[in-house]
Amino acid sequence: xxxxxxxxxxxxxxxxxxxxxxxxxxxxxxxxxxxxxxxxxxxxxxxxxxxxxxxxxxxxxxxxxxxxxxxxxxxxxxxxxxxxxxxxxxxxxxxxxxxxxxxxxxxxxxxxxxxxxxxxxxxxxxxxxxxxxxxxxxxxxxxxxxxxxxxxxxxxxxxxxxxxxxxxxxxxxxxxxxxxxxxxxxxxxxxxxxxxxxxxxxxxxxxxxxxxxxxxxxxxxxxxxxxxxxxxxxxxxxxxxxxxxxxxxxxxxxxxxxxxxxxxxxxxxxxxxxxxxxxxxxxxxxxxxxxxxxxxxxxxxxxxxxxxxxxxxxxxxxxxxxxxxxxxxxxxxxxxxxxxxxxxxxxxxxxxxxxxxxxxxxxxxxxxxxxxxxxxxxxxxxxxxxxxxxxxxxxxxxxxxxxxxxxxxxxxxxxxxxxxxxxxxxxxxxxxxxxxxxxxxxxxxxxxxxxxxxxxxxxxxxxxxxxxxxxxxxxxxxxxxxxxxxxxx
Amino acid sequence: xxxxxxxxxxxxxxxxxxxxxxxxxxxxxxxxxxxxxxxxxxxxxxxxxxxxxxxxxxxxxxxxxxxxxxxxxxxxxxxxxxxxxxxxxxxxxxxxxxxxxxxxxxxxxxxxxxxxxxxxxxxxxxxxxxxxxxxxxxxxxxxxxxxxxxxxxxxx
Numbered sequence: 001x002x003x004x005x006x007x008x009x010x011x012x013x014x015x016x017x018x019x020x021x022x023x024x025x026x027x028x029x030x031x032x033x034x035x036x037x038x039x040x041x042x043x044x045x046x047x048x049x050x051x052x053x054x055x056x057x058x059x060x061x062x063x064x065x066x067x068x069x070x071x072x073x074x075x076x077x078x079x080x081x082x083x084x085x086x087x088x089x090x091x092x093x094x095x096x097x098x099x100x101x102x103x104x105x106x107x108x109x110x111x112x113x114x115x116x117x118x119x120x121x122x123x124x125x126x127x128x129x130x131x132x133x134x135x136x137x138x139x140x141x142x143x144x145x146x147x148x149x150x151x152x153x154x155x156x157x158x159x160x161x162x163x164x165x166x167x168x169x170x171x172x173x174x175x176x177x178x179x180x181x182x183x184x185x186x187x188x189x190x191x192x193x194x195x196x197x198x199x200x201x202x203x204x205x206x207x208x209x210x211x212x213x214x215x216x217x218x219x220x221x222x223x224x225x226x227x228x229x230x231x232x233x234x235x236x237x238x239x240x241x242x243x244x245x246x247x248x249x250x251x252x253x254x255x256x257x258x259x260x261x262x263x264x265x266x267x268x269x270x271x272x273x274x275x276x277x278x279x280x281x282x283x284x285x286x287x288x289x290x291x292x293x294x295x296x297x298x299x300x301x302x303x304x305x306x307x308x309x310x311x312x313x314x315x316x317x318x319x320x321x322x323x324x325x326x327x328x329x330x331x332x333x334x335x336x337x338x339x340x341x342x343x344x345x346x347x348x349x350x351x352x353x354x355x356x357x358x359x360x361x362x363x364x365x366x367x368x369x370x371x372x373x374x375x376x377x378x379x380x381x382x383x384x385x386x387x388x389x390x391x392x393x394x395x396x397x398x399x400x401x402x403x404x405x406x407x408x409x410x411x412x413x414x415x416x417x418x419x420x421x422x423x424x425x426x427x428x429x430x431x432x433x434x435x436x437x438x439x440x441x442x443x444x445x446x447x448x449x450x451x452x453x454x455x456x457x458x459x460x461x462x463x464x465x466x467x468x469x470x471x472x473x474x475x476x477x478x479x480x481x482x483x484x485x486x487x488x489x
Numbered sequence: 490x491x492x493x494x495x496x497x498x499x500x501x502x503x504x505x506x507x508x509x510x511x512x513x514x515x516x517x518x519x520x521x522x523x524x525x526x527x528x529x530x531x532x533x534x535x536x537x538x539x540x541x542x543x544x545x546x547x548x549x550x551x552x553x554x555x556x557x558x559x560x561x562x563x564x565x566x567x568x569x570x571x572x573x574x575x576x577x578x579x580x581x582x583x584x585x586x587x588x589x590x591x592x593x594x595x596x597x598x599x600x601x602x603x604x605x606x607x608x609x610x611x612x613x614x615x616x617x618x619x620x621x622x623x624x625x626x627x628x629x630x631x632x633x634x635x636x637x638x639x640x641x642x643x644x645x
Contacts, residue, residue, distance in 0.1 A: 041641045154547045158505055161541050165512060165534065172530035177520055179530055203581065210577060210608060211570040380604035381629055383577075384597060387585060388633055392643040397589045404581055411574075416501045417559075434533045441528045 006049045009042070010348045013053025014355040020054065021061030022367045023378065024071040025209060028058035029421070032318045033201040034382060036194065036325065037389030044326040045341055049348035051322050055315055056108060056298055056352040059258055060360065063100040063291055064367050067093055076258035076294040079266035083279060083286025090282055094223035094364070095232070099284055100291040101360030102228050103240050107292030108353035111248040111299025115306075116346050118252075119335070122307040126332035131439035132450050136457035136464075138433035141310035143467040145422040152417060153472065159418045163426020164433075166191045173435045186398045193321045195390045195403040196427060200420040201318075202386030203403065204410025206379045223368065226361050236288035239269045243292030250293070251300025257313030258294040258301075265293030295356070299349060306330050306345070309432065314421040320428055496558045502549025509541035577607050593638070593645040594630055601626035 013035070020031030031054050039047030062077030067084035080100060087096040129137070145153075145160045169180045170190030181187040228236075243265040250261035269289035270279040279286050301312030309331040311317035323330050328338060335342055390403040410420060444450035451457050493499050512534050522529035552558065580603050587596025605622045606612045613619060637643040 038636065038641070152548075154544050154551070155501070158501075158541065158544050158548070161537050161544065165537050168534050168537070172519075175520070175522070175530055177530045179519065179534070180515070207574060207577060210573055211567070374610070376605050376608040376610040377625060379608045380601050380626075383581060383604060384584070384601060384629065384633060387581065387588070388593075388637050388643070388645070391585075391588055391645075392637050392641055395644045397585065400585045400588065404578070404585065407581070408578060416497055416504075418501070430533075438528045438532070446528075 003045075006046050006344055006348060007351055009046050009050040010053040010351050011355055013050040014057040014352050014359065015053075017054035017057025017059075018061040018359060018363075018367055019370055021058035021074050021077075022064045022370055023373065024065050024069060024371070025212075025375070026378070026382075027201075028055060028062075028074050028076070028315045029318055030201045030205060030382075031058045032315055032322070033197045034385050034389060036197070036318070036322050037385075037392045039322065040325065040392060044323075044328055044338070045344040047326055048319075048322060048341065049344055051319060052345065052348045053352050053355070055319065056295065056349065056356060057359075059294055059298055059315075060101070060104045060108075060291075060356045061367060062294075063104070063287075064097060064364065065371050067096045067100065067287075068368055069371055074258075076262055076297075077290070078259055079262040079290035080287060082266065083281070083283050086280070086282035087284070087287070088221070091221055092225070092282070093221055093368075095225045095228070095284065096287050097223060097364045097368075098226040098228045098361065099232060099236065099287045101226070101357060101364070102233070103236070103243065103288040103291040104295040104360070105353050105357040106240050107244040107247050107294070107296035108298055108356065109350060110244045111251065111296040112346065112349040112353065113299075114248050115299040115302055115349070119303050119307050119342075122303060123332040123335040126308055129332065129456065130454075131436040131443060132454050132457040133460070135433055135436035135440055136451060136460035137308055137310065138429045138436065140460045140464045140467075141304075141308075141429050142422075142425060142433070143464040145425060145468075153468075155416075155418050156422050159413070159420065159422035160426045162413075162418075163423040163428075164430040166196065166423070166427050167430025167434070173431060174438050184398075186396070190431075191402065191427065192393065192399060193324060193424070193427060194393050195399045196406050197318065197321060197424060198386040198390050199403040199406025200410040200423065202382055202389075203407025204414055204420070206383050206386075207407060207411040208414050209375065209379060212375070223365050226364055232284050236285050238272075239265075239285045239288045240292040242268055242272070243289045244296045247293030247296025248300040251297030251312050252303045253300075253312070258297040258315075261297040261300075262290035262294040265289040295353070302345070302349075306334060306342070307332060309429075311425065311428075314424075317421060317425045317428065321424065324428065493553050495560045496552045496555075497561055498552025498555065498558070499549050500552075500561065502545045502547075502552055505541050505545030505548060509538045509545055512541065513538035573607050577604065580604055580607065588645065591645070594634060597630040597633065598623075598626045601629060 016035060017031055020026045021028060032051050035051065035054050039050050042050065058074055059076050062072050062074030063080045063084065066072040066077040066080040067088050070081055070085040072078045072081055084096045087093065142160055145156045169187055171178055171188055178188060246265045246268060247261040250264060251258065266286060266289045269285050270276050273279065273285060301316045304310040304312055305316045305320060309329060311320045320330060386403065387400055390399050391397065393399050440450050441448065451461060516531040516534035519531035520529065580600050584596050584600040587593060602622060610622055611618065634645060638645040
């Protein structure tokens, strides 16, 4: 099982994650990215445990600012805004935060047990995969670009292509021919993930927020009734169970993620409620539904990540990078080669969820006060951590120049509406896709139909196409529906 | 014609097309595989360039056809904001040079202080808040030095 050191690190990660989550403007993705360098010197078990703490903590704590400021700390807490802030306006912020904490704990813990039960089965199934299936799997993993593309799928795909191109920099995996190294020997081993990550999610975000003049107004009130009453728990029991199921399932689907899980759960809670009109006006079920779902999605998202090397959302794409930094490739073999790490992940997640319960109920007031930290203290600290974190990778200033380059490029890309998540995804999954594609083609003597004659790879490729095409079809269908409704009226 | 060229999506579309062309041309210099190996070092970059070319066209056309375009007007850009941005990048570069010269502590305090003012704090040395900013810069520097330099053995 997991050692005391790991548990302490999970707890520290959780506290940092909660601070990141509670501050509007800082995302879970940014938190995991910036703290990743701190784990370089740790064992993989301790390093991953710390980052899992950050992950769970930040997803939960987004609810605190959603309730008190009406700005979700993280995108996963969007639906918590709807009823959380009206409750806070009525002086019931404590009640709302208490319900968010307990729902998050239940959802998160239950999803870990689903992960423990399902992950080994999926991994066993995936053991029979060959290069064509792994290529199809990597392409399938890239299909989550659709969900992290923001408003425009083509822009998300451009970002994915940028990531795939960056993955080709360095020595070719089969022939060892150098590609796009511009005479720099430092680039022979490829573009490292950490400088890109910290450049895009650290420096570029800071530069983008530099001229942001919005101010945060926190509702000042004493947080009372943090422990939910029996009446509230009875009222929300069904909603929490439903939210947990929705969160775990949606989290496990690549191309979904915590924000979609919480919105879906909120919608279902409203649809099944006897009093749907009270939603949006301060219904406590409107807190329980999204919060149980978004924390349940953390366990769900780890199922494809650990067993198939496919991240469920943007944050897990960064977590996948953290595994890679520790020289561990998630996938079916992970369960055979690193059983201690798997046990550590399970224990860390359970501990992190208990930590959410305890810290959420005891330290909610402290986290609420943190929301008012001025931006002029946060942004310089993030910048410094990004630079030093990059330098700590191999004590090489070249990595810092790469980070600054991606910071500036990221600022321009952000200005042009290009999302960063797909770039990271392309960079991580690119080498897996390329090497397995070429191995497959060599295996089949140059016959490209190998990907369509093997059932699993065919199925994965078909699902990928469906996932990528579905937003376009959905948009087309909605437009058509709106036009026909307009015509009828 | 000029009004279309100021649209963000049209600019992005053209930039994407240029990138696609560059990737395609440069990948032509990679060695061609021998024997029955139909895929070589150039295959993946070429596939990426095809995708980028198609996406560039889609984005550019979308930018021309849209009824609510997002445009770039350089004349309306706030000079103060641009100066801040450039100054921030220079501060970051100077701090990195400081690390390279093993002057972490001094460069960190100075750069943090500079960054605090660049990100919105008022610049007044006589103000009590200045001391608070200085104190914050020193504390953060010490914390980072302790964590990275002492605990993680980074050569700062």
